[in-house]
């Protein structure tokens with residue numbers, strides 16, 4: 631069935647609908663990964679966004695049991711150039727289209743994704759709607775311009791109740807702002823005893839849980855819309871080791887007095903080079919973010935800049951000068967993407983061990 635993508639600036643892209651036959655709006659963003667559509671569509675950081683895949687053939691290896699980053703995807707649409715409805719892979723269990731249909735997510739295929747990506751790069755991300763051909767694009771575009779994006783996305787995707795993934799090692803309290811399963815997997819692989827808690831858990835409750843360390847997860851939306859989490863981090867700093875990823879990184883920076891702002895079109899892909907300032911070493915990283923920590927705002931904080939993006943010089947990592955706390959804007963859990971930055975999880979475990987030893991000696 632023919633469908634159209636209407637952008638708030640009035641641009642229209644007509645293509646073939648697949649997945650759910652449903653009208654949905656969201657912020658239209660693009661991801662440059664050549665593979666990884668299953669992880670991307672189930673990454674809750676994309677809550678409320680319509681994701682355009684720039685790689686021209688999507689769906690060819692289907693959907694498998696193991697690569698979900700969440701059970702209930704929260705993206706509002708997937709846009710591709712060529713959609714493959716008959717996938718082939720030994721792990722494949724269903725097609726991308728049948729999954730999107732089951733989860734109520736519309737897909738749109740056969741549009742010029744290069745043109746769309748160029749538009750987004752020039753104008754910045756825009757609101758858009760995937761809908762039938764019957765509506766008047768100019769009316770929809772005007773409606774989209776009036777629409778304000780929701781500010782409660784973290785609340786929508788965070789777990790409602792705490793749960794336990796038992797292990798024999800360090801107890802990590804993992805604050806779920808819309809956590810990718812890959813983060814939990816990396817902690818479990820290091821024998822951590824993980825308690826996953828809702829985004830609005832207090833610092834005192836986290837300490838009461840006997841945390842050896844606190845992991846701040848990725849998550850959707852603007853970090854300034856989660857003020858409770860900023861207060862929670864302030865209550866934890868210096869009391870327990872902290873490791874933040876993506877939204878968790880932005881929240882740690884805000885908790886330390888830095889500021890954040892929105893990038894024009896963000897970083898979403900699996901091949902973003904990041905330089906570690908101490909060594910000059912470059913990791914190729916997975917990224918998915920629209921906001922960034924303002925470098926100038928670090929001057930008045932106790933945070934030190936540790937990593938920068940090679941492509942545009944933006945902040946990619948910080949560490950606290952007086953407390954055991956560090957964070958990165960990119961994804962050491964990959965999922966999907968290269969695993970260059972995976973040792974950061976080992977660094978977190980080492981930090982927890984060192985703090986425990988220091989406490990015993992004190």
Ligand SMILES: NC(=O)CC[C@H](N)C(=O)O
Pocket residue numbers: 675847848849850851852853875876877878918919920921922
């Ligand atoms: N993956 C993430 O955690 C993204 C963080 C934040 N929502 C941003 O877009 O910048």
